[in-house]
Amino acid sequence: MTQAADIRAEIDRIYREEYGRVVASLARRFGDLDIAEDMAGEALLTAIERWPVDGIPPNPGGWLTTTAANRAIDKIRREKIRDTKHQAAMMIQDDTPHEPTGPVEDDRLRLVFTCCHPALAPEARVALTLRLLGGLTVDEIARAFLVAETTMAQRITRAKAKIKGANIPFRVPERGDLSDRLSAVLAVVYLVFNEGYLASSGDDSIRADLTAEAIRLGRILRQLLPDEGEVAGLLALMLLTDARQETRVAGGELVTLDEQDRSRWDRVLIAEGHTLVRECLARVEQTNGVPGAYQIMAAINAVHTDANEARSTDWGQIVALYDQLMVVAPTPVVELNRAVALAELDGPDVALAIVDQLDLSGYHAWHVARAELLRRLGRSDESRDAYDAAIAATDNPAETVYLSRRRSQVAG
Amino acid sequence: MAQYLLAVHGDDAVYDTPIEEAQPMYDATAAFNERIMADGIWVFGGGLKRINTASVVDGTGSDVVVTDGPYLETKEYLGGFWVIEAPDLDAALKIAAEGSKACGGKVEVRPFEDGE
Numbered sequence: 001m002t003q004a005a006d007i008r009a010e011i012d013r014i015y016r017e018e019y020g021r022v023v024a025s026l027a028r029r030f031g032d033l034d035i036a037e038d039m040a041g042e043a044l045l046t047a048i049e050r051w052p053v054d055g056i057p058p059n060p061g062g063w064l065t066t067t068a069a070n071r072a073i074d075k076i077r078r079e080k081i082r083d084t085k086h087q088a089a090m091m092i093q094d095d096t097p098h099e100p101t102g103p104v105e106d107d108r109l110r111l112v113f114t115c116c117h118p119a120l121a122p123e124a125r126v127a128l129t130l131r132l133l134g135g136l137t138v139d140e141i142a143r144a145f146l147v148a149e150t151t152m153a154q155r156i157t158r159a160k161a162k163i164k165g166a167n168i169p170f171r172v173p174e175r176g177d178l179s180d181r182l183s184a185v186l187a188v189v190y191l192v193f194n195e196g197y198l199a200s201s202g203d204d205s206i207r208a209d210l211t212a213e214a215i216r217l218g219r220i221l222r223q224l225l226p227d228e229g230e231v232a233g234l235l236a237l238m239l240l241t242d243a244r245q246e247t248r249v250a251g252g253e254l255v256t257l258d259e260q261d262r263s264r265w266d267r268v269l270i271a272e273g274h275t276l277v278r279e280c281l282a283r284v285e286q287t288n289g290v291p292g293a294y295q296i297m298a299a300i301n302a303v304h305t306d307a308n309e310a311r312s313t314d315w316g317q318i319v320a321l322y323d324q325l326m327v328v329a330p331t332p333v334v335e336l337n338r339a340v341a342l343a344e345l346d347g348p349d350v351a352l353a354i355v356d357q358l359d360l361s362g363y364h365a366w367h368v369a370r371a372e373l374l375r376r377l378g379r380s381d382e383s384r385d386a387y388d389a390a391i392a393a394t395d396n397p398a399e400t401v402y403l404s405r406r407r408s409q410v411a412g
Numbered sequence: 413m414a415q416y417l418l419a420v421h422g423d424d425a426v427y428d429t430p431i432e433e434a435q436p437m438y439d440a441t442a443a444f445n446e447r448i449m450a451d452g453i454w455v456f457g458g459g460l461k462r463i464n465t466a467s468v469v470d471g472t473g474s475d476v477v478v479t480d481g482p483y484l485e486t487k488e489y490l491g492g493f494w495v496i497e498a499p500d501l502d503a504a505l506k507i508a509a510e511g512s513k514a515c516g517g518k519v520e521v522r523p524f525e526d527g528e
Contacts, residue, residue, distance in 0.1 A: 119505065165523060166521075166522075166523050167501050168500065168502070169500040169501065171500075173502075
C-alpha cells in the first residue's frame with residue numbers, strides 16, 4: 001500500500017471511531033442533528049485535505065469536534081445574516097455549559113437515549129443509532145436490513161424530523177425513568193448484534209461488521225453506566241456469543257454448538273465475558289436483587305463456554321437458568337429454548353410435549369427443534385416434514401445448507 | 413416551552429357508560445385538570461359531545477356546503493382534548509400518561525406549529 005493510501009485508511013478508521021463522539025457533542029451544543037451530521041462530514045473533508053500534509057493531530061477526536069463546531073458556527077452566522085431568526089445565533093454567544101440533566105454526563109449517552117426514544121418507531125431507533133453513533137452510512141444500514149437506500153434514508157429523515165418537530169429532548173432519563181428507557185436502548189443494541197450474528201437473509205450468513213458495532217456500542221454503554229447490571233449482562237452475552245463466531249460456519253454450513261471446535265473459541269472474549277457475569281452475580285447477591293434477562297442469558301452462555309466439550313455441559317444448571325429466565329421474560333421463544341435444554345436432561349419426549357404446545361409455527365427455530373426431537377425419537381417421516389418446514393422458514397444460507405444435510409441423514 | 417395537543421380518542425361506549433360508573437373517571441379528570449392548572453401547564457381543554465352532533469362545513473368551493481356527520485367516519489373518534497405547555501416531548505408524554513389514566517382513554521400527543 002502506498003503511504004497516501006495508508007494515511008487515508010488511518011483517517012477513515014479514526015473518523016469511524018470518533019464519529020459518534022463528534023456528532024453527539026455538536027448535537028448537544030447546537031440542538032440540531034442535521035447540523036451535527038453535516039458539519040461532522042465537513043470536518044472529515046478538511047481532515048482528508050490537511051492531515052496528509054500536516055500530519056495526524058495528537059488528539060484527532062478533539063480536532064474533528066473543534067473543526068466541526070467552528071464550521072457549524074460559521075454556518076449559523078451566515079444564516080443569521082440571511083434571516084431574522086435569532087435563536088440559533090444566541091447559541092453561539094451562549095457558551096454556558098450544558099445543564100446536567102441525568103445521572104451520567106456524556107454526550108454520546110444522551111444521543112443514544114434520543115435515538116432510542118420510545119416515541120420513535122423501533123426500526124427507526126436501530127437505523128438512527130447505527131447512523132449517528134456507529135457512523136455507518138445510510139447505504140450500509142440499508143444493506144444490513146435489506147431495504148432500499150431511499151427507504152432507509154426516508155426512515156432516518158422522518159425520525160430526525162420527529163425529534164426536531166416533537167421536541168424530543170437530548171437527555172439521559174432521570175433515575176426513575178432510566179430502566180424503562182434503558183431497555184429500549186439495550187434492545188436496539190441486541191437487535192443489531194443478532195442481525196450480524198445470524199443474518200435473517202441475504203448472501204452473508206454472518207455480518208461481523210454489525211456484531212462488532214453492537215459490541216462497541218455495548219462497551220460505550222458499559223463505560224457510561226458501569227452500575228447497571230443489564231448493561232454488563234448484555235455486553236457479556238454478546239462477548240460470549242461472539243467468541244464462538246469463528247467456529248459457527250464451516251464450508252458455508254452452520255455448525256451447531258455441540259459440533260463446534262471448542263479449541264478455536266476466542267478465549268480472551270470468553271474470559272472477559274465470564275468476568276462480567278461474575279460481577280453481575282456478585283451485584284445481585286449484594287443487593288438481593290433479581291437479575292434481568294440479559295444477565296441470565298449471559299449466565300447461560302457462560303455455562304456453555306465453561307465446558308471443554310459438549311458432553312460435559314452442565315445441563316442442570318442451564319435448565320435452572322432458563323427457569324429463572326421464564327420468570328423475568330416468559331416468552332414462547334424462551335420456553336422453546338428451555339425445552340431444548342430440558343431434552344438433554346429429561347429426554348426428547350418430555351421436551352417435544354412442551355414444544356408441540358407452543359404457538360411458534362412462523363419461527364424457524366421451532367421447526368428445527370421439532371425436527372431434531374422427532375429424529376431422536378425415531379419418528380422419521382414427521383422429522384423430515386419438520387426439517388422441510390424449517391428450511392422454508394429461514395433465508396440464512398448457512399442454516400439452509402445445515403438443515404438440508406440433517407434432513408438427508410434422517411433414517412429410513 | 414412548546415404547546416402540545418393531548419387528544420383523547422375512544423368509541424361510543426365511553427358515552428354509554430352509566431353516570432355512577434363513570435363518576436370516578438370524571439372526578440379523576442377534574443382533579444388532573446386542577447392540578448395542571450395550578451402547575452401552570454394548562455392552556456385549554458374540554459370534553460366533546462357525541463360524534464352524532466358533528467357537522468362538516470366545506471367552504472373551499474364557490475358554494476359553502478354543510479353536511480351532517482363527522483369529517484371521518486370511524487369507530488373511534490376524538491372525545492376531548494387538552495392543550496398544554498411543556499418544555500419537551502418527555503414532559504408532555506408524562507402529562508399525557510397522567511391524563512390518560514385519569515380519563516380512561518388513549519391520548520395522542522402532538523406538538524403545535526410554533527409559528528416560526
